[in-house]
Amino acid sequence: MKVSRCTGCALVSTGEIAFGVVILLASLPLLRQPSLAEAADNAADTAAASAAGQYQALVKEYEAAQQEFSRAYGAARTDEERQKLSEKYPQPQAWSRRLLELVRKNPKTQVAADALIWVVTNDRYGENLDEALEILLQDHVEDEKLGQVAQMLVYSNAKHPETALEILLQKNPHHEVQGKARFSLGLVNRSQDKNAEAEKLFEQVIDRFGDIQNYRGTLADAARGQLFEMRNLAIGKIAPEIEGEDLDGKSFKLSDYRGKIVVLDFWGDW
Amino acid sequence: MYPHERSLVKRLAGKPFALLGINSDPKDRLKQVLKKENMTWRSWWDGGTTDGPIATRWNVSGWPTTYVLDHKGAIRYKHVREKEMDDAVDALLAELEREQAVGNGPKK
Numbered sequence: 001m002k003v004s005r006c007t008g009c010a011l012v013s014t015g016e017i018a019f020g021v022v023i024l025l026a027s028l029p030l031l032r033q034p035s036l037a038e039a040a041d042n043a044a045d046t047a048a049a050s051a052a053g054q055y056q057a058l059v060k061e062y063e064a065a066q067q068e069f070s071r072a073y074g075a076a077r078t079d080e081e082r083q084k085l086s087e088k089y090p091q092p093q094a095w096s097r098r099l100l101e102l103v104r105k106n107p108k109t110q111v112a113a114d115a116l117i118w119v120v121t122n123d124r125y126g127e128n129l130d131e132a133l134e135i136l137l138q139d140h141v142e143d144e145k146l147g148q149v150a151q152m153l154v155y156s157n158a159k160h161p162e163t164a165l166e167i168l169l170q171k172n173p174h175h176e177v178q179g180k181a182r183f184s185l186g187l188v189n190r191s192q193d194k195n196a197e198a199e200k201l202f203e204q205v206i207d208r209f210g211d212i213q214n215y216r217g218t219l220a221d222a223a224r225g226q227l228f229e230m231r232n233l234a235i236g237k238i239a240p241e242i243e244g245e246d247l248d249g250k251s252f253k254l255s256d257y258r259g260k261i262v263v264l265d266f267w268g269d270w
Numbered sequence: 271m272y273p274h275e276r277s278l279v280k281r282l283a284g285k286p287f288a289l290l291g292i293n294s295d296p297k298d299r300l301k302q303v304l305k306k307e308n309m310t311w312r313s314w315w316d317g318g319t320t321d322g323p324i325a326t327r328w329n330v331s332g333w334p335t336t337y338v339l340d341h342k343g344a345i346r347y348k349h350v351r352e353k354e355m356d357d358a359v360d361a362l363l364a365e366l367e368r369e370q371a372v373g374n375g376p377k378k
Binding site: 226236258270 | 288289294304346362
């Protein structure tokens, strides 16, 4: 809203003050006129702010529930206690439902996009996943935050992860999303034994999207790892040599055990 | 997991079989657990993190991950646990014994 300034006021003579006041009063409705549009803007702003507030409150509430669960679980002393507690694990589904309500009331807004991304990445095995994914791809397919969705889809029970990933590849303009969607589509193809398709996608990731950060290292590292596994660690391949030291610093090699049946167990005590 | 592996190693003592670990724990933790769980089989220590050189080369992204190799060093099974692991190892031992029986059989 513009600030009203009466530049002529200091110059008006005493006799003209009344006139000046009239002018001022008369101009008030004019000056206030933008407030109609403004009121509508403000109402939209308030709604957006309250929708954003509701979204943040829901996410915080979920995180608090998770933290409380971890605290209680960590404090549990017996397996029985832990077993009992695990039944009370805060399932993301309860929050997904409320977030989807928020999405329905505020369709096609950034809050809706964020809420849908939350559902798709946190409630990956819940019954709301496919619906959330569908709205996300319909209304927010160009959102730059969809990289994490592309990553997580592989670890979800989405009915058609490959279709969603292909839509992202066609319609999302962001480099990171393009790279992550390609890598994930490679993983999906691999899991379906479409190895030639998978290899092609991993090669593309290395050539064009290798710079993107992944969970560990870059997408190029991850794609090279996939290709190495497909080409050298498949059933029937001779296992690559392992050379290293045991806990006491004594060296030994996998090939020392040739002639024996060997179980390799990648493990950790956690 | 540990009890199953202990029993597998015990059952196949004296057979041409080895269980080898690739461990991602910090050293002190590994030391404790080897003792506590009475683990008699060997493990490579992979640098104390899941990003160690062996796990990275083998593209491991979930733990535990298992591979079963035959006596020629070929990968024959992946991601087997418990009874599946037992069955895989037993099948490969039987295969090895058959091969040896043929190899050592009476000469014509």
